[in-house]
Amino acid sequence: MSLKAVYCQDKAIGALQVAFAAGKLAHAYIFAGPDGVGRFLTARQWAKVLLCHNRIESKGPRPTLETPGASLFVDSCGKCPSCEVFEGDGHPDFKHVYKELLPFTREGKNKKPPVQLPKPVIDEFLIEKVASRPVMSDCAVYVVSEAEKLNNSSQNALLKVLEEPPKHCYIILLCSRLENFLPTTLSRCQIVRFGPVDQERIAARLMEMEIGPKEATYWARFSEGSIGSAIAWAQLQLEGQSCFEIKTELVRRISELRLTDCVEFAVWIVAAVKQISDPWMASVSDTSKKDITRRVQKGLIRMIIAALSDAMRLKIAEGGGPECVIVNSDQMPQISKLAAGFSATQLADRIEKAYENIHWVDANVNEKLLFEELLLNFAGSAMITA
Numbered sequence: 001m002s003l004k005a006v007y008c009q010d011k012a013i014g015a016l017q018v019a020f021a022a023g024k025l026a027h028a029y030i031f032a033g034p035d036g037v038g039r040f041l042t043a044r045q046w047a048k049v050l051l052c053h054n055r056i057e058s059k060g061p062r063p064t065l066e067t068p069g070a071s072l073f074v075d076s077c078g079k080c081p082s083c084e085v086f087e088g089d090g091h092p093d094f095k096h097v098y099k100e101l102l103p104f105t106r107e108g109k110n111k112k113p114p115v116q117l118p119k120p121v122i123d124e125f126l127i128e129k130v131a132s133r134p135v136m137s138d139c140a141v142y143v144v145s146e147a148e149k150l151n152n153s154s155q156n157a158l159l160k161v162l163e164e165p166p167k168h169c170y171i172i173l174l175c176s177r178l179e180n181f182l183p184t185t186l187s188r189c190q191i192v193r194f195g196p197v198d199q200e201r202i203a204a205r206l207m208e209m210e211i212g213p214k215e216a217t218y219w220a221r222f223s224e225g226s227i228g229s230a231i232a233w234a235q236l237q238l239e240g241q242s243c244f245e246i247k248t249e250l251v252r253r254i255s256e257l258r259l260t261d262c263v264e265f266a267v268w269i270v271a272a273v274k275q276i277s278d279p280w281m282a283s284v285s286d287t288s289k290k291d292i293t294r295r296v297q298k299g300l301i302r303m304i305i306a307a308l309s310d311a312m313r314l315k316i317a318e319g320g321g322p323e324c325v326i327v328n329s330d331q332m333p334q335i336s337k338l339a340a341g342f343s344a345t346q347l348a349d350r351i352e353k354a355y356e357n358i359h360w361v362d363a364n365v366n367e368k369l370l371f372e373e374l375l376l377n378f379a380g381s382a383m384i385t386a
């Protein structure tokens, strides 16, 4: 793969190209944007360019206000020893720093992967290493994932390196929440922003991967511009059912929910979380089981929120409001049933409560209780009677 093949992040890549062409590349960057929009992929491909022994230049895309770019587009050659080793995931000058490295640190030996990005990981995999000379290329590139999870002491430890990074070293912090950084960290880094990817382009990309149009449309709309998330959900191979079949069943059940079904339905959701997170876990190597489980739990709650929001949009459109895009366009009878069963205020209240449940996922609330609470609140005062 090359930088040119990175999908739909022309603006962010254009900013890097402009800085490179002007000889003004910073040594510390923050790539900021929602999860799954291609920050890591861009960082990786940009690192490959920086490490390449024989970079190639081609004519750049025409710069616009929206997508600035240099007149020449610099990319990796794909053929030199550096590029070959890079593709084999063994480049000695490309360092990926992430929280799951904790058990491999001196201090964190035998500890479980943490929720925060702990200081020993930053100390031992970044700060202690940056002074070393590159082994194979002219520079070394450090990419720190989930940098929004750096606590203040980790950020303070990083400050000195960010202030005066060794000339041969580039540091890229990937983050989804800029507000979690200390002002001192922000002021030492160049920020490159990554925007959400257009839904139609995501759907087109999924269909290129032989995902059917109905599923591709759903995942593109559900993922709200996160192409990585859309691909992960759409491609996951489960035993028996696909994720799309699980979501279809989830929306069907929610549209028919009765108070007496809540406990059994919560058990079904807990089983669905396991059914999805086990194969997901097997498909990634650098994310902890806990993080994957939380991602799936939040995903299923977001599926419920998407159905409620669809019902709300339908109500507004039926009341003479503008035409709207329905995420669950494949399940219109269920969405209509939800819209008929609740007032707009009741739907808004349930959507708000479901978002609260998403926050509880991070607070380690018991999984079954969490879903029971969500469903009981949903079915509680305004039962669907139809």
Ligand SMILES: [Zn+2]
Pocket: 052, 053, 054, 055, 076, 077, 078, 079, 080, 081, 082, 083, 084
């Ligand atoms: Zn090369």
